[in-house]
Amino acid sequence: MSCAAAGFVADIYNNSVAQGPSLPEANRSATMKIYNSDLPLLRSRLLGALSTVRSPVSIRIAGL
Secondary structure (H helix, E strand, C coil), X not given: CCCCCCCCXXXXXXXXXXXXXXXXXXXXXXXXXXXXXXXXXXXXXXXHHHHHHHCCCCCCCCXX
16 A cells, blocks of 8 residues: 655745744744735735646656
């Protein structure tokens, strides 16, 4: 029996926004508040990420 799994992480920020676990939590929270207060913006970023994943690109599957 074989199992397969797929993961998806939507990077809703852009390259000009500092990110990562080393960034102070207050900074990460402030950035996320922008999206929490503007749900249409959050939705558009998520839909854009899904559109990218659905586009026909070459995907390398680890271990195969």
